[in-house]
Amino acid sequence: MTRKTLVDKIWDLHVVEPGAADLIYIDLHLLHEVSSPQAFAGLREAGRPVRRPALAVATSDHDVPTDGRELPSDAGAAKQLQVLTDNCRDNDIELHPMGSPGQGIVHVIGPQMGLTRPGTTIVCGDSHTATHGAFGAIAFGIGTSEIEHVLATQTLRARRPESMAVTVTGELPPGATAKDLALGILAAGGTDAGTGTLIEFRGPAVRALSMEGRMTLCNMAVEMGARSGLVAPDETTFAYLKGRPRAPRGELWDQAVAEWRTLCSDPDAVFGRELVFDAGSLVPRVTWGTNPGQSVPVDGVVPDPADRADPGERAAAERALAYMGLRPGTPMREVGIDVVFIGSCTNSRIEDLRAAADVLRGRRVADGVRGLVVPGSMLVRHLAEQEGLDRVFTAAGFEWRMPGCSMCVGINGDTVAPGQRCASTSNRNFEGRQGAGARTHLVSPATAAATAVAGRFATPADL
Amino acid sequence: MEPLIHVTGRGVPLDRPNVDTDQIIPAAWLKNTTRTGYADGLFEQWRQDPGFVLNRPERAGAAILVSGPNFGCGSSREHAPWALHEWGFRAVIAPGFADIFRNNMPNAGLVPVWCEPAAAAALMAATTADATAEISINVAERTVTCEAAGVRAAPFRLDDDARDRLVSGLTQLEVTLRAADRITAFERARAPWLDVSA
Numbered sequence: 071m072t073r074k075t076l077v078d079k080i081w082d083l084h085v086v087e088p089g090a091a092d093l094i095y096i097d098l099h100l101l102h103e104v105s106s107p108q109a110f111a112g113l114r115e116a117g118r119p120v121r122r123p124a125l126a127v128a129t130s131d132h133d134v135p136t137d138g139r140e141l142p143s144d145a146g147a148a149k150q151l152q153v154l155t156d157n158c159r160d161n162d163i164e165l166h167p168m169g170s171p172g173q174g175i176v177h178v179i180g181p182q183m184g185l186t187r188p189g190t191t192i193v194c195g196d197s198h199t200a201t202h203g204a205f206g207a208i209a210f211g212i213g214t215s216e217i218e219h220v221l222a223t224q225t226l227r228a229r230r231p232e233s234m235a236v237t238v239t240g241e242l243p244p245g246a247t248a249k250d251l252a253l254g255i256l257a258a259g260g261t262d263a264g265t266g267t268l269i270e271f272r273g274p275a276v277r278a279l280s281m282e283g284r285m286t287l288c289n290m291a292v293e294m295g296a297r298s299g300l301v302a303p304d305e306t307t308f309a310y311l312k313g314r315p316r317a318p319r320g321e322l323w324d325q326a327v328a329e330w331r332t333l334c335s336d337p338d339a340v341f342g343r344e345l346v347f348d349a350g351s352l353v354p355r356v357t358w359g360t361n362p363g364q365s366v367p368v369d370g371v372v373p374d375p376a377d378r379a380d381p382g383e384r385a386a387a388e389r390a391l392a393y394m395g396l397r398p399g400t401p402m403r404e405v406g407i408d409v410v411f412i413g414s415c416t417n418s419r420i421e422d423l424r425a426a427a428d429v430l431r432g433r434r435v436a437d438g439v440r441g442l443v444v445p446g447s448m449l450v451r452h453l454a455e456q457e458g459l460d461r462v463f464t465a466a467g468f469e470w471r472m473p474g475c476s477m478c479v480g481i482n483g484d485t486v487a488p489g490q491r492c493a494s495t496s497n498r499n500f501e502g503r504q505g506a507g508a509r510t511h512l513v514s515p516a517t518a519a520a521t522a523v524a525g526r527f528a529t530p531a532d533l
Numbered sequence: 534m535e536p537l538i539h540v541t542g543r544g545v546p547l548d549r550p551n552v553d554t555d556q557i558i559p560a561a562w563l564k565n566t567t568r569t570g571y572a573d574g575l576f577e578q579w580r581q582d583p584g585f586v587l588n589r590p591e592r593a594g595a596a597i598l599v600s601g602p603n604f605g606c607g608s609s610r611e612h613a614p615w616a617l618h619e620w621g622f623r624a625v626i627a628p629g630f631a632d633i634f635r636n637n638m639p640n641a642g643l644v645p646v647w648c649e650p651a652a653a654a655a656l657m658a659a660t661t662a663d664a665t666a667e668i669s670i671n672v673a674e675r676t677v678t679c680e681a682a683g684v685r686a687a688p689f690r691l692d693d694d695a696r697d698r699l700v701s702g703l704t705q706l707e708v709t710l711r712a713a714d715r716i717t718a719f720e721r722a723r724a725p726w727l728d729v730s731a
Contacts, residue, residue: 083727086719087712091694095719098729105610107566121716124730133564146564153566185729197609197633211609211633214568215640219706225716227705228636229692261551262603262629295603297632318726326726361551361606382601386550479608481560498607500555502578 075233075339076302077268079332080208084191091227097190099220100176101128101163103150104481105195109218110157120161122224127185128158129166131175133481136444136471139169143483161221174447174473177201177415181285182449184314188303188330193220198415198497200292203300204284205307206333208268210298231297232342233335234267238275240350245531247425248283249417249495249514251275252290253355253365255347261363264296267343270335271301275349281310282421289416290497293362302334354529356402357499357512359390364499366402368517368529374398393501394509395489402527405511409492410435410522411504412515413444413471414478417495420453422515427459429519429530430466436525441468442484444476468522480504493521536702540624540644540670542596544660544679545586552600553607554634558616571616587620591664597646598625599653599660599668605634614641624670626677626689628653639695640705644672647690655682673700 074082087093106128113120120126133147142148151168158165166172172179177198180186186202192209193199195217202209212226220226236255269291271284279287284301291299301307308327311317318326335341357365358372364387366373375387375398391398396405412418412426423445435441443463445451451473454460460470476484478496480503486492488507495518496503499510513521520528562574579585586592598617604627605613614637617625624644638645648656659666659682666681675696676686691699698705725731 083724087715089694090697091692093709093712093715095716095723097727104563108568108611111566111568122720122730144564149566150564187729190727190729195609195611197607199609213609213611213614213633213637213640215611215637215705219709222706223709223713223716224720225709227694227709229694261606262631265603265629266632292633293606295606295631316729318731322725322731329724329726361553382548382550389549479560481563498553498555500553500607502559503555506559506578 073336073338073340075335075341076206076270076300076333077208077231077233080189081230083189086225091229093225093227094191095225096193096220097125098185098192099126100180100192100194100199101126102132102176102196103130103154104132105214106157106217107150107153108214109221112218113221118222120163120221123162125224126163128154128163129173129176129179130154130168132475132479134168134474135482136474136476136484139472147482171448174449175415175418175475178419178446178450181205182314182447184311184317187311188307189333193226197292198289200298201285201289201415203288203291203298204281206300206303208298208300211292231268232266234264234269234296234343235341236269236271236345236347237273238271238347238349239273240275240348241278242275242349242352245354245529246352247514247516248279248286250352250355251349252287253357253362253512254352256290256294256363257365258347259294259345261293261361262295263345264291264294267296269294269296269299271299276301277304280421281306282419285419286416290362293497303330354514354517356517356527358394358396358402359387360393360499360501362497362499362512364390365512368402368527370402372396372398372400372402404526406491406526407439407493407521408490409486410439410441410518411477411492411494411496412442412518413476414496415446416497417515418444418446418450420450422495423450423454423459426515426519427462429516430523431462433466433523433533435467435522439522439525441522442471442477443468444471445473447473477504493518493527534642534702534704537623537642537644537699538672540596540672541667543665544597544599544626544656544668545592545595546657546661547586547598547600548657548661550601551603551606554605554610554613555607557613558610563610563612568615569619571612572619575616575620594621596621596623597668598622599656600625600627602627602629604630606631609633611637611641614638614643618642626653626656639699644670644699645691646670646677648677648687652677652684652687655684658682672696
């Protein structure tokens with residue numbers, strides 16, 4: 071009888087050489103144009119080949135324009151896209167470039183292709199690689215030196231992470247989404263509750279989430295300070311994967327599912343840290359500050375920094391309110407917005423777009439509000455168009471865009487103007503994240519859509 | 534890589550929690566395809582304020598940044614430690630770091646000095662009060678000393694692997710390439726259900 075956590079089980083399958091940091095094998099390496107050029111250059115300078123090109127897949131997402139596909143956003147972007155194309159061609163790596171039907175945000179295309187699978191190790195030079203943990207994979211972001219290491223050796227040196235259990239009890243009430251759950255856990259635990267750990271999300275409310283909801287939750291594990299998050303695979307996982315273009319087929323599928331069924335923490339496994347969160351009273355949430363832990367219910371008011379006992383936290387809250395241009399005690403429902411962004415690896419999949427479209431059907435955005443919908447991939451865009459969601463968005467006054475990271479990271483020119491306020495379905499509300507001086511409020515797609523209609527923070531129930 | 538066995542120099546206090554990678558190097562700088570050229574982007578927004586600590590003449594040439602908990606949270610961009618290194622920093626002292634950033638630091642020639650909160654607070658107070666206060670970091674021994682702060686050989690957390698690499702100057706890749714045979718053997722024995730290219 072073992073007493074292993076899910077993380078330990080997957081880790082043990084991948085240890086090539088134990089050590090102060092284990093040498094672990096990487097099953098899937100995802101690449102994009104922003105964090106990889108220096109890694110390929112390092113290999114080139116040393117005359118080293120890519121060890122296993124077939125285990126790498128690349129796309130362009132961070133620095134692609136979303137208002138069209140004819141031209142890159144600027145000279146810097148053009149160079150990055152060209153360098154990625156050259157590096158993939160020279161090293162025989164599969165690339166889904168701008169303009170191709172497989173292009174999309176790297177964390178959206180891995181799952182939709184069926185490449186993201188239970189029990190695997192997945193890395194990418196992007197912190198939101200945590201998204202793939204939804205399938206019961208160990209998936210985490212790495213730096214450029216590590217990208218070079220993986221390209222050259224298909225391995226990584228890493229400490230075995232401590233397992234943290236975040237158990238979500240109860241049932242999500244109607245109107246509360248996976249995004250609200252992530253923001254709720256962050257508000258309860260803080261932005262460093264998971265530092266040094268890999269979080270296993272468990273409990274009935276997690277089991278009840280769709281794969282896309284699980285991806286949203288795991289995506290934001292990194293905002294909890296953890297290297298990643300994951301959910302043990304189950305029938306929901308298998309049903310999502312079955313028939314995907316790159317998922318195993320036939321006999322290999324049966325073998326894989328048999329292995330995947332063993333991937334869960336043992337009943338008496340010991341977790342280094344634990345947090346229990348009750349989903350039963352969860353309501354739609356919105357951030358008020360400059361880190362994702364600073365959120366309140368949409369029903370709530372801007373908190374008063376004076377209520378914080380810790381002087382460091384008080385100073386940080388005061389600073390956040392000054393940046394955000396908010397006064398303590400203001401009801402969030404009275405805070406007006408300028409921009410609504412629906413997109414990012416957190417919330418740009420088809421279920422997210424359906425949730426937003428359900429709110430917008432037959433409605434219009436408020437005067438003066440700019441709304442953007444940026445689907446996560448060309449496939450998501452295509453599915454949405456088949457369902458007529460694009461017409462719902464455009465009829466409501468939203469811009470229907472091409473896939474990319476867009477206004478989540480703001481590299482490609484999709485930015486929020488200084489002092490403007492944005493209701494965003496993305497993952498980070500840091501100062502300047504969406505552009506210098508931009509004020510970001512993180513919300514779910516449904517809340518973003520309702521907010522666009524109301525012109526101030528609102529939930530669908532308010533309309 | 535240059536071996537980093539000792540780091541000695543003046544400390545710059547940046548007394549804020551959750552200093553994120555978007556502050557350290559804003560996304561616009563990520564368009565570069567090189568490993569250098571990021572110093573001008575370091576804390577670009579905060580440096581617009583003439584009173585910001587890095588703009589003060591008496592803070593020029595400091596080798597050590599002293600900051601609050603959860604330093605380096607946010608993105609995995611290695612451009613962030615590159616920018617700190619290029620500015621002239623060789624170590625960051627904090628009572629906690631975000632995982633990915635902490636992991637990237639040694640690869641960029643920076644020592645993550647993860648102190649106990651009491652020592653971190655004393656170092657913050659001393660460097661705030663005195664721009665000439667000198668801090669000495671012994672990487673091999675994993676201790677930090679600052680007479681002005683009353684901190685003498687205070688231990689800090691640094692993983693064995695990171696310590697060994699900083700002290701030796703070897704990159705992870707150079708170490709791993711010695712294990713190429715082990716990787717080949719592992720690949721031969723790997724279960725088919727883990728092969729996403731199959």
